[in-house]
Amino acid sequence: MTPSGSEGVVLVVVDHQGATVRTPALELLTAARSLGRPEAVWLGAEAPSAAVLEQLGAHGAAVVHHLGVDPSGMLPASVAAVLGVAVEATGARTVLLVSTFENKEASAHLAFALQAGLVVDAAGVERADDGALVTVQQAFAGTWTLRSAVTTDRAVVALKANAVPAEVVDGAAVPSVVPHDVAVVAATRDAELLQRTERPVSERPSLTEAQVVVVGGRGTNGDFSQVEELADALGGAVGATRVATDEGWIGHEAQIGQTGVTISPRLYVGAGVSGAVHHRGGMQSSGTIVAINNDPEAPIFEIADYGIVGDLTTVLPQVAAEVRRLRAEAGEG
16 A cells, blocks of 8 residues: 555554554554555653654554543543544544544544544445545444445544554655643543553453454353364454353453454354354454354354354364464464
């Protein structure tokens, strides 16, 4: 992709954990290059490091706007007000965010304040010939794909993780940093942070960001060890159906579906997953779907690209062993 620049500045809000940029933010920068001139927005008390600037520049950011405020304790409406400072300063017509729970709420407040069109959970974004912003979404539990054109002058779009592969720009320059005074906007705190408890460190990727997700359902009978083994062999995340989380076999944060997390990995592997409609609504936009179930009539096979009728306790260890063998041969460890 090459920057078009013809449609002006496209602001990309960079999700980060401390000084570490989350991969979906780099995907947004890649997508923004086909829409206009990508400029990143960094929200945090500290300015981005030299390594972060190099990383953002390599993915297309021409400028990094630093909004010097710690968002901890700020409600989404206040986060949106702070982001609005960068929008007004740049005159950007388009703002891209990663489609997380927090960002979707903040984007709604931002769109309302800007009188902009709003699209959340988008699976793709592009410019039409007339310059209008067009998004792609999944609807009705993923059974329909629709395209929407934003008719307002400005657009705020929350794009799903894995919607666009992150691609670097050859010979990209390190972007400059433009600080913005947001002290007045951020002066009133919505809440006071009294205590912070860090989540346990996991070597697995985040469920919403993972390119590979292995999901266990009722067919696991509560034993997720083989699901975890395959996920680790593939370098993926572990997910679950509502039945599995309701039974207490795994935490509710792993639930995928209409009342849980929505994912769109490159590869989805469902083990002992029946494929109920509420679960399909959270994973049907996955790139490749592999189903393993001992019931040949399971609904999951209707949407699977590859299906294995068999006992998951036999199939999963065999697949994990073969994946490890192939990765060892390829020198991946």
